[in-house]
Amino acid sequence: MARATVARSCALALLGERRRRGARARDLLRGANELDALSERDRGFAVRLVMGATAAEGELDRVIESHLRRGAKLEPRVRDALRLATFDLLYLGARPDVAVSQGVELVRSVAPRAAGLANAVLHRIAEKDVSALAAARDRVASGTFDVCDLARVGALPEWLCERAVASLGTERAAAWARAALEPVGSWVAANRARVTRGQSLCHMLEEAGCEPAEGPLPGSFSLGAPARLAPSGLVERVDALPCDLAAQEVALSCAPAPGERVLEVGQGRGTKTVLLEGAAAAAGGPCQIVAVESDERRSARAAARMEAAGIADHVQCLCCDGRGLDSSLGTFDLVFIDAPCTGTGTLARHPEIAWGLEENAPERLSALQGELLAAGARRVAPGGRLVYATCSILAEENERVVEAFLSSPAGAGFELVRAGRTSWPGADTHFHAHLVRVRG
Numbered sequence: 001m002a003r004a005t006v007a008r009s010c011a012l013a014l015l016g017e018r019r020r021r022g023a024r025a026r027d028l029l030r031g032a033n034e035l036d037a038l039s040e041r042d043r044g045f046a047v048r049l050v051m052g053a054t055a056a057e058g059e060l061d062r063v064i065e066s067h068l069r070r071g072a073k074l075e076p077r078v079r080d081a082l083r084l085a086t087f088d089l090l091y092l093g094a095r096p097d098v099a100v101s102q103g104v105e106l107v108r109s110v111a112p113r114a115a116g117l118a119n120a121v122l123h124r125i126a127e128k129d130v131s132a133l134a135a136a137r138d139r140v141a142s143g144t145f146d147v148c149d150l151a152r153v154g155a156l157p158e159w160l161c162e163r164a165v166a167s168l169g170t171e172r173a174a175a176w177a178r179a180a181l182e183p184v185g186s187w188v189a190a191n192r193a194r195v196t197r198g199q200s201l202c203h204m205l206e207e208a209g210c211e212p213a214e215g216p217l218p219g220s221f222s223l224g225a226p227a228r229l230a231p232s233g234l235v236e237r238v239d240a241l242p243c244d245l246a247a248q249e250v251a252l253s254c255a256p257a258p259g260e261r262v263l264e265v266g267q268g269r270g271t272k273t274v275l276l277e278g279a280a281a282a283a284g285g286p287c288q289i290v291a292v293e294s295d296e297r298r299s300a301r302a303a304a305r306m307e308a309a310g311i312a313d314h315v316q317c318l319c320c321d322g323r324g325l326d327s328s329l330g331t332f333d334l335v336f337i338d339a340p341c342t343g344t345g346t347l348a349r350h351p352e353i354a355w356g357l358e359e360n361a362p363e364r365l366s367a368l369q370g371e372l373l374a375a376g377a378r379r380v381a382p383g384g385r386l387v388y389a390t391c392s393i394l395a396e397e398n399e400r401v402v403e404a405f406l407s408s409p410a411g412a413g414f415e416l417v418r419a420g421r422t423s424w425p426g427a428d429t430h431f432h433a434h435l436v437r438v439r440g
Ligand SMILES: C[S@@+](CC[C@H](N)C(=O)[O-])C[C@H]1O[C@@H](n2cnc3c(N)ncnc32)[C@H](O)[C@@H]1O
Pocket: 265, 266, 267, 268, 269, 270, 271, 272, 273, 292, 293, 294, 295, 298, 320, 321, 322, 323, 338, 339, 340, 341
């Protein structure tokens, strides 16, 4: 009897740990000692399995349950093993006999008595669902698909696919769904506010064994060996900022001039704050940023990060609600709203998002987004810029929010300069809209 491979066994252990600790897959994988014992290849496979089985969770359960007796209950660790095997079978193109026998062995390793059930279920999936998915893929490729096909191909909830089609049109929605389970690139940005170190980041990344390659944006690098980044200390010292190309594009598109006053709403951990300071520094000198974040822990972490980045003298971190900004803050040359959103442009990087979202999340968030935009607009100086950004693909969080703002009293005196989504292959999708205050 073949035993489950070491990569699959490791993936099963990690999936179980994730479930027990309620941890996010990415956080768990970052600190997982189990992975260190694996070869580079096995490590990559185990990571792919954990990320994929998490991202596809709801669809894998639908498929598995369609072959169980009604009301049958699965032990959580048996379900984990079946999810891994089903993901392998359907989405990684494993040879069916290999995926089935490996899945059975995985189940046997945690619950020997469930091996027979696993064998029956996985055989049925191999017989029925592999060809059904291939047919759905063909229809998506030829543009003759419906929402169910899109949901199967991307292992996504149908309601989300429906909204993606309404927001993006069929062609871009198909590309978005197909990319949902694909691994994304590992990108870093240089801290360009720290000029001497920023200039040699490529060298430092090489020395750390990260295999950097220069990216298409100033200070951007893709990493061939991203696992080497954490131990290098470059992130801790804020020489390098782990940051997808789409997020880098958004920050660079705002590029404050030296000496400008900037208000950032939704600072999070401060990645874009450093990028904004870096853009100003590259243009000749620092800008002055007031960065607002409502989450206390994040705000405190951002403040510490600004110290480590060497820009604390130019950045004031405020923990408060961006909807109630104090007028004593004055006005700003640039107000940048990095709005909380569904994150539907980052599914491949954040595998919990798709099946964790409630159907009313876009509406709930768009109300908050509109309020943040209106409050931020009040702090824009005459002639100043207002930039609204999300990492969502959905029109209700993007275009609709900007349109509602422009047609409301808060939007009087603002003009839309440009708006659109980022479109780097193998990267996240962000939305950014640039407005100017034309009247006082
Ligand atoms: C898209 S994330 C920010 C990402 C961050 N700017 C970066 O570059 O890493 C949005 C942030 O807005 C914060 N937020 C949510 N509601 C807010 C509110 N009412 N006022 C201020 N910040 C808020 C969230 O806590 C979250 O950190």
